Amino acid sequence: MTxxxxxxxxxxxxxxxxxxxxxxxxxxxxxxxxFYAFDGKCPHAxxxxxxxxxxxxxxxxxxxxATFDSTDGSLLEPVATEGLTQYQITVSGDQLxxxxxxxIEKNNSHDKLKNTTTVVVGSGAAGFxxxxxxxxxxYGGDIxxxxxxxxxxxxRTLLSKAFLAEKVDEDKLxxxxxxxxxxxxxxxxLSQRVSNIDYQTKTITVEGIDDNAVNKIKADFLVVATGAExxxxxxxxxxxxxxxxLRSLDDAKTIKEVTHGKRVAIVGTxxxxxxxxxxxxxxxxAAQIIVIGQSHRVMSNIVSETVSNALINLHEKNGVSFxxxxxxxxxxxDGNGKVTGVTLKSGKKIDTDVVILGTGVAPRLEILGDINGxxxxxxxxxxxxxxxxxxxxxxxxxxxxxxxLRIEHWRVALQHGLVTAASILNDDVLDGHQVNSLKERxxxxxxxxxxxxxxxxxHAKTPDHGILMGQPNDLNYIEFYFDDEGQDSRATAASxxxxxxxxxxxxxxxxxGVAPTRAQLLAGFDIIAQATALS
Numbered sequence: 001m002t003x004x005x006x007x008x009x010x011x012x013x014x015x016x017x018x019x020x021x022x023x024x025x026x027x028x029x030x031x032x033x034x035f036y037a038f039d040g041k042c043p044h045a046x047x048x049x050x051x052x053x054x055x056x057x058x059x060x061x062x063x064x065x066a067t068f069d070s071t072d073g074s075l076l077e078p079v080a081t082e083g084l085t086q087y088q089i090t091v092s093g094d095q096l097x098x099x100x101x102x103x104i105e106k107n108n109s110h111d112k113l114k115n116t117t118t119v120v121v122g123s124g125a126a127g128f129x130x131x132x133x134x135x136x137x138x139y140g141g142d143i144x145x146x147x148x149x150x151x152x153x154x155x156r157t158l159l160s161k162a163f164l165a166e167k168v169d170e171d172k173l174x175x176x177x178x179x180x181x182x183x184x185x186x187x188x189x190l191s192q193r194v195s196n197i198d199y200q201t202k203t204i205t206v207e208g209i210d211d212n213a214v215n216k217i218k219a220d221f222l223v224v225a226t227g228a229e230x231x232x233x234x235x236x237x238x239x240x241x242x243x244x245x246l247r248s249l250d251d252a253k254t255i256k257e258v259t260h261g262k263r264v265a266i267v268g269t270x271x272x273x274x275x276x277x278x279x280x281x282x283x284x285x286a287a288q289i290i291v292i293g294q295s296h297r298v299m300s301n302i303v304s305e306t307v308s309n310a311l312i313n314l315h316e317k318n319g320v321s322f323x324x325x326x327x328x329x330x331x332x333x334d335g336n337g338k339v340t341g342v343t344l345k346s347g348k349k350i351d352t353d354v355v356i357l358g359t360g361v362a363p364r365l366e367i368l369g370d371i372n373g374x375x376x377x378x379x380x381x382x383x384x385x386x387x388x389x390x391x392x393x394x395x396x397x398x399x400x401x402x403x404x405l406r407i408e409h410w411r412v413a414l415q416h417g418l419v420t421a422a423s424i425l426n427d428d429v430l431d432g433h434q435v436n437s438l439k440e441r442x443x444x445x446x447x448x449x450x451x452x453x454x455x456x457x458x459h460a461k462t463p464d465h466g467i468l469m470g471q472p473n474d475l476n477y478i479e480f481y482f483d484d485e486g487q488d489s490r491a492t493a494a495s496x497x498x499x500x501x502x503x504x505x506x507x508x509x510x511x512x513g514v515a516p517t518r519a520q521l522l523a524g525f526d527i528i529a530q531a532t533a534l535s
Contacts, residue, residue: 194367273293364395419441
């Protein structure tokens with residue numbers, strides 16, 4: 001397809017997208033008299049990148065903040081795992097002619113570290129991104145991935161956001177697409193667990209294999225990304241038939257099956273509990289959904305009470321009920337071990353057939369042995385644990401832009417994988433671009449409920465010192481969070497529904513260390529103009 005575009009439609013230092021009759025989008029970026037053309041749909045979820053923000057050489061997706069270089073489309077920041085397809089441009093006077101049949105190919109010779117072996121323990125976001133980015137950046141050695149899961153790497157975020165809601169099929173969950181491991185020449189070993197790590201020799205021992213030399217694998221580089229597992233609270237009856245947690249694809253499949261026509265109680269009001277409630281309500285198969293929370297509101301450690309109340313209203317409009325300020329004392333059963341209900345500490349009984357525990361997760365640290373920290377593996381901003389050994393994802397307590405944190409977010413795990421790949425290749429510049437450590441990256445996560453996406457950038461100790469702008473009940477707000485009430489305090493995080501560009505701008509300023517102060521925001525600070533100007 002050939003598309004003709006007027007040069008004057010794109011400002012220097014800016015970008016613009018052009019939708020085509022076949023629903024494709026072409027994105028044009030401009031720097032003075034230089035123009036660049038790309039596929040304008042974000043490769044992660046298809047957002048129109050032209051509705052995002054360009055900050056310097058960074059094109060930022062408005063939905064999930066995937067970031068691409070404005071001159072060649074290279075991936076600078078997840079949640080996308082690939083860069084943008086770039087097209088040839090022919091300049092004809094005042095017009096640009098883009099031929100989408102002539103892509104600019106980026107060949108990779110895979111000649112780096114050819115005689116080495118990298119072993120990745122774990123196939124979640126962090127492990128996947130490490131292996132994937134190593135191959136994309138020319139790593140030519142052997143990559144072995146050991147996974148306790150029995151499925152190829154998949155997008156765990158979609159389980160509670162879309163899979164349970166029956167909006168995506170299992171095939172759409174696969175990271176890297178069908179046959180990813182085969183295409184990337186990765187030795188993927190499913191349904192296997194690592195029982196021991198010898199740090200001196202960087203050798204792992206794999207369970208479930210006959211006791212011979214094959215069960216020990218020696219690595220030049222060892223990537224430990226074992227993730228987290230659900231926390232089962234000390235509730236009587238928590239192991240009954242009919243009590244479930246959601247962490248894996250198999251968990252999600254089971255929950256889809258057992259909730260049809262059943263009364264469902266969800267314990268926990270964090271974003272997983274709320275997403276599960278939303279997904280099951282959208283699927284419309286459960287007979288009843290009730291959410292039980294110890295607090296008097298939902299997502300209380302993330303957003304203000306006003307935003308929380310708006311989310312409660314959204315759920316109640318979709319048929320979900322709540323039991324607040326409640327602690328589950330016992331999960332009741334019949335004589336055959338089947339769930340019949342729950343008893344609260346107050347003595348109140350709630351009839352239910354299925355209980356889903358959304359009571360948090362804990363990092364899987366056992367494999368690390370004696371070098372565990374109090375809250376995860378203590379690693380630097382390049383994810384180093386020991387010489388040649390990296391710990392990342394949910395288990396990593398890493399140095400970053402906002403201090404040392406252990407964050408259980410999908411995008412953070414992908415960031416860890418990207419940085420780890422650069423660390424293994426011992427290269428601060430990959431594909432011609434500076435690879436920033438975690439000290440130059442900002443945490444980000446999103447929760448999807450009833451098709452509405454609440455997005456959160458940064459990290460705040462509490463939502464109690466915030467500034468709210470907009471109307472949460474209309475699902476149109478942005479809220480900035482501070483560590484105290486000081487007028488000169490800079491915001492450390494923000495959340496939004498419906499004000500995506502403002503959150504992208506905040507993210508850009510936070511990344512540069514110049515997030516707005518309380519006084520600036522109260523005085524009418526133009527965050528989008530400032531982010532664009534500073535970049």
